[in-house]
Amino acid sequence: MEHLATKLAHYILEKGIITEDLIEIYQYGFQCFLELSVSTICSIIIALFLGMLPECIFFFLLFIPMRSFGGGVHMKTYFACFIGSCLILTSTLLAVKYLTMPLLIAFALYIFAAILILIIGPIDHPNREVDAQDNRTFIKRTHFTMLISFLLALFFVFTQNTRYMFLQAIVFTFIFSTSLIGRLIYRQP
Structure with missing residues (x-):
């Protein structure tokens, strides 16, 4: 997740959407979002598989x-x-x-x-x-x-x-x- 979050943060940096001083903040935000999303999706899949x-x-x-x-x-x-x-x-x-x-x-x-x-x-x-x-x-x-x-x-x-x-x-x-x-x-x- 950290690797993907770093790539996303650098991508928006290259596009000029953020400045260099904000890259760590965006990287952390992307990482939190990705981790929460994966956990939520997996939990829903488990629940749906069990019918619960x-x-x-x-x-x-x-x-x-x-x-x-x-x-x-x-x-x-x-x-x-x-x-x-x-x-x-x-x-x-x-x-x-x-x-x-x-x-x-x-x-x-x-x-x-x-x-x-x-x-x-x-x-x-x-x-x-x-x-x-x-x-x-x-x-x-x-x-x-x-x-x-x-x-x-x-x-x-x-x-x-x-x-x-x-x-x-x-x-x-x-x-x-x-x-x-x-x-x-x-x-x-």
């Missing part, structure tokens, strides 16, 4: 904000992150498709994982410095996302929607796991 596009969208509505604000373990390369993300998505969707868990057990698993996520707190990555103000903002956003997820969980319990409650429990279990691994790897107190 709504579940995939719900997965990302929970997973993306929780991982963005709560942090956790991060892979060293885009390719490793891409493979890990695809594996997490695929295993989650396959579990929801082929396994079942009683509604109240799924709800209890979700609550347990959510509480552990709150106890662990946000995980800072060594390559991304976060100050106290950023941490407060991330905590507020994590709590807001958790509030929405809790209301959704209650809705699933009251409507007896075992499938989506199970999906939510799995997502929060993965989020807790990546947070715990991040805490251990980055040795945060």
Whole structure:
């Protein structure tokens, strides 16, 4: 991705669209766009192949904000992150498709994982410095996302929607796991 992003940035530089001092910014922007696009397209293909596009969208509505604000373990390369993300998505969707868990057990698993996520707190990555103000903002956003997820969980319990409650429990279990691994790897107190 980095190679293609560099080529795109140099192409628009040669065309006179940007100046030399902006090339790194455009290169970074192109790289982020390409990586996000490839990941999104691959996720949609996986979901369509499994016949689970709504579940995939719900997965990302929970997973993306929780991982963005709560942090956790991060892979060293885009390719490793891409493979890990695809594996997490695929295993989650396959579990929801082929396994079942009683509604109240799924709800209890979700609550347990959510509480552990709150106890662990946000995980800072060594390559991304976060100050106290950023941490407060991330905590507020994590709590807001958790509030929405809790209301959704209650809705699933009251409507007896075992499938989506199970999906939510799995997502929060993965989020807790990546947070715990991040805490251990980055040795945060």
